[in-house]
Amino acid sequence: MHELSIVMSILEIADAEAHKANATHIEEIELEIGQLNTIEIDAFNFAWEQAVKDTILSKAIKIIHHTAGKGKCMECGHLFTMEKLYDTCENCNSYFVEITEGKELKVKSITI
Numbered sequence: 001m002h003e004l005s006i007v008m009s010i011l012e013i014a015d016a017e018a019h020k021a022n023a024t025h026i027e028e029i030e031l032e033i034g035q036l037n038t039i040e041i042d043a044f045n046f047a048w049e050q051a052v053k054d055t056i057l058s059k060a061i062k063i064i065h066h067t068a069g070k071g072k073c074m075e076c077g078h079l080f081t082m083e084k085l086y087d088t089c090e091n092c093n094s095y096f097v098e099i100t101e102g103k104e105l106k107v108k109s110i111t112i
């Protein structure tokens with residue numbers, strides 16, 4: 001499952017941070033998920049609950065921020081906000097759009 005491997009990599013980052021600070025648990029973790037990321041949020045939450053049991057993240061409050069998607073049209077160079085992965089250019093309707101933002105999933109902050 002795609003989502004589980006994402007959770008595992010977040011857990012690794014959190015583990016490393018906690019280790020650096022000599023902490024035994026993490027209070028809060030903030031994540032940033034781009035709107036164009038293909039992650040299934042329900043599956044992600046489910047995977048999260050399974051994976052964080054008995055780890056430093058077991059009691060952590062999870063805050064998820066969704067960041068807007070942005071694309072650049074490769075035909076006319078127009079920059080625009082994308083709601084969905086296959087949105088066309090709002091200026092010329094081209095399908096050739098380079099996604100510049102919105103596919104990332106990152107750990108924004110960790111509170112120990």
Ligand SMILES: [Zn+2]
Nearest residue numbers: 073076089092
């Ligand atoms: Zn265009």
